[in-house]
Amino acid sequence: MSIILNRSSCREDLDRKNHLAAADNQIVCQTTPLPQASSIPATDYDVVIVGGGPAGLSALSGLSRNMHDVIGNDGTAPAAFREKARNQISKYPTANMKNGTVISIVSVNNGSSFITTDDSGQNYTSRKIVLATGLVDVLPDTPGLKDAWSRGIYWCPWCDGYEHRDQPFGILGSIVDVMGSVLEMETLNKDIIAFVNGTYTDANVAILDQKRPGWKTHTIDSIIRQQDGAVVYDNATDTEYDIFQINLDDGSTFERGAFITNFPAVQHSYLGLPLGVKISDEKMVVDIASMRAARGVFAVGDANNDNSTNVPHAMWTGKKAAVYIHVELEREFAATLLSKRAEDDILDIMGRDVEDLWDDVTRN
Numbered sequence: 001m002s003i004i005l006n007r008s009s010c011r012e013d014l015d016r017k018n019h020l021a022a023a024d025n026q027i028v029c030q031t032t033p034l035p036q037a038s039s040i041p042a043t044d045y046d047v048v049i050v051g052g053g054p055a056g057l058s059a060l061s062g063l064s065r066n067m068h069d070v071i072g073n074d075g076t077a078p079a080a081f082r083e084k085a086r087n088q089i090s091k092y093p094t095a096n097m098k099n100g101t102v103i104s105i106v107s108v109n110n111g112s113s114f115i116t117t118d119d120s121g122q123n124y125t126s127r128k129i130v131l132a133t134g135l136v137d138v139l140p141d142t143p144g145l146k147d148a149w150s151r152g153i154y155w156c157p158w159c160d161g162y163e164h165r166d167q168p169f170g171i172l173g174s175i176v177d178v179m180g181s182v183l184e185m186e187t188l189n190k191d192i193i194a195f196v197n198g199t200y201t202d203a204n205v206a207i208l209d210q211k212r213p214g215w216k217t218h219t220i221d222s223i224i225r226q227q228d229g230a231v232v233y234d235n236a237t238d239t240e241y242d243i244f245q246i247n248l249d250d251g252s253t254f255e256r257g258a259f260i261t262n263f264p265a266v267q268h269s270y271l272g273l274p275l276g277v278k279i280s281d282e283k284m285v286v287d288i289a290s291m292r293a294a295r296g297v298f299a300v301g302d303a304n305n306d307n308s309t310n311v312p313h314a315m316w317t318g319k320k321a322a323v324y325i326h327v328e329l330e331r332e333f334a335a336t337l338l339s340k341r342a343e344d345d346i347l348d349i350m351g352r353d354v355e356d357l358w359d360d361v362t363r364n
Contacts, residue, residue: 039336040332040336041125044126051134052086055315057086102116103117105271108125111297114128114275128297134301135265139263144222152225157185161258163240170244173199175200180262221247225243227242242258276297301317
């Protein structure tokens with residue numbers, strides 16, 4: 001898991017008078033009063049982002065003041081995609097990236113700041129947290145399945161189905177959901193077999209009879225790769241030629257070019273629970289408008305509950321969280337200016353005799 005750290009440096013570079021003027025302009029535009037705050041917690045970073053996939057990298061890109069943060073390429077391998085994004089973001093001095101595993105995040109003063117600890121024992125303090133930790137698919141122990149995962153056996157028909165169009169196709173998963181998967185694939189593939197692998201129970205049959213009336217079934221002993229589509233492919237047509245042999249428990253065999261699955265997924269990490277993040281149906285519950293999951297905590301990518309699960313969506317949620325964090329950080333800074341200004345106004349009204357006397361005593 002990647003730990004991505006964002007440090008805002010522009011505030012230190014601004015002239016104090018100019019920054020005050022900028023804050024004045026922001027205050028005039030507010031439709032609701034800003035809260036007053038005496039100070040901002042001193043932290044190592046403005047934001048710690050846990051997770052280095054498209055959502056986390058998009059959040060970091062947005063928080064690094066990058067105005068050209070549309071990242072991604074059609075057909076690019078995920079590892080190459082992340083490497084390219086990291087290389088583009090690394091030129092910004094406000095962004096830091098580190099590979100490691102976060103083992104805990106502790107809220108300080110009810111979410112005013114946070115302490116993130118990695119597996120080496122190092123601590124990172126920040127004012128905000130972005131959780132981009134993703135989901136993990138719960139795969140059965142069918143021999144050959146995990147070895148071929150993401151290499152001919154996929155989760156998403158729209159992400160990976162095109163390269164295996166018009167090929168003998170298989171669907172792996174529960175009998176309850178399999179008919180929906182068949183309908184999703186029928187525009188790309190006509191030769192489709194669903195392998196429901198032991199989920200043919202009376203209860204599930206009753207559910208399927210109700211959901212999809214009018215539909216046949218065995219348990220998979222093993223899946224054997226006979227040809228690798230990463231080796232045998234046609235660049236001109238964007239076609240990959242995987243071949244799998246499926247061995248059933250009655251001795252019969254089938255040959256398929258690729259599979260999609262509808263196995264369940266769970267949270268890759270539950271770091272947000274102690275911070276007040278709620279989880280429903282294995283998704284972090286967020287305010288869809290801001291991606292906020294708890295005070296000071298934002299959740300982006302397919303781990304949140306806005307129920308979109310592709311790369312452009314992940315990037316969009318990361319960018320959206322970045323925008324809201326920008327606004328929140330600046331509002332908090334403006335609140336400290338309001339607090340200081342209110343103090344000065346009170347002293348002007350009451351007089352500064354006591355303060356001036358105290359200054360003379362302390363100087364002498």
